[in-house]
Amino acid sequence: MKGRTMVQLIAFHDRTYVPLRFISETLGGRVAYNAMKKRAVIRTPSGQQDYETLMSGDLTKAREIVTGLLFVYENGVERLPLTGEGFTTKLTFPKGEALRVKQDYKGMTWYAEVDSDGLLVVRWQKDNLGEKRETGTTPEPFGEAVYFTDSFIVNSLAYGTINEDRVETQLGLINRDDNQEYKGVIVIPIEGEVRTDAR
Numbered sequence: 001m002k003g004r005t006m007v008q009l010i011a012f013h014d015r016t017y018v019p020l021r022f023i024s025e026t027l028g029g030r031v032a033y034n035a036m037k038k039r040a041v042i043r044t045p046s047g048q049q050d051y052e053t054l055m056s057g058d059l060t061k062a063r064e065i066v067t068g069l070l071f072v073y074e075n076g077v078e079r080l081p082l083t084g085e086g087f088t089t090k091l092t093f094p095k096g097e098a099l100r101v102k103q104d105y106k107g108m109t110w111y112a113e114v115d116s117d118g119l120l121v122v123r124w125q126k127d128n129l130g131e132k133r134e135t136g137t138t139p140e141p142f143g144e145a146v147y148f149t150d151s152f153i154v155n156s157l158a159y160g161t162i163n164e165d166r167v168e169t170q171l172g173l174i175n176r177d178d179n180q181e182y183k184g185v186i187v188i189p190i191e192g193e194v195r196t197d198a199r
Helices: 020-026 045-056 061-066
Strands: 010-012 014-016 030-034 039-043 088-094 102-104 108-114 118-127 134-136 143-150 156-162 168-175
Touching: 030 045, 030 061, 039 045, 061 088
Parallel strands: none
Antiparallel strands: 010 014, 030 039, 088 102, 088 143, 102 108, 108 118, 118 134, 143 156, 156 168
C-alpha cells in the first residue's frame, strides 16, 4: 500500500490499543524508551526542544527548565513529608552545572540529578526540622557553587556564589516589585560562568 501507513489495532478485554510511538510521533511528539528502567518517555515538540536545551544548551536556560521539573523518587529513596513552613526556596547548583541541584524548602533539603531521560531524580532528602530523617545517599560537597534564593513574602530574588569552604557571597538582590521584568524569574546568569556539564 504505497503512500499509506499501516497501523495495527489490538483489541483486548473490550478495549482497543494502538501503538504508542505511532500516535505520539504522528502528532509531532518524540518517544524514548529506556529498556533498563522499562520506562517510555513521551515529549511534545516543545518538550523535546526543552530536553535538548536541558542536556546541552545554554546554562541559565537549562537551569530554568530544571526549576520546572517535578521530583521523581526511585531506587528505594523514600519521599519524606514536609515539616516546616515555606517562605523561601533556595536552589544551589555546582558552578557551571545545570544537571545537579540542591533545593531547600519548608525545612527540607533535596539533592537531585537530571537523568538521561530528562527526569529530575531525587538521590537524597533530609528533614532539617522535624524528625531529622534522611533517605538516599548523601551527596559529595559541590565545591564551588552558585545559589538563587526566591523569597515569596518580600517578592525578591537573591543570588550569589559559594566557595569551596561553603562561604556565601551575595552578588545581588532583586526586588521584583520594583523590577517587573523579573516576575517569575528564579535563576539568572552569573557573570563569567561557563557550562561544564553538557551531555
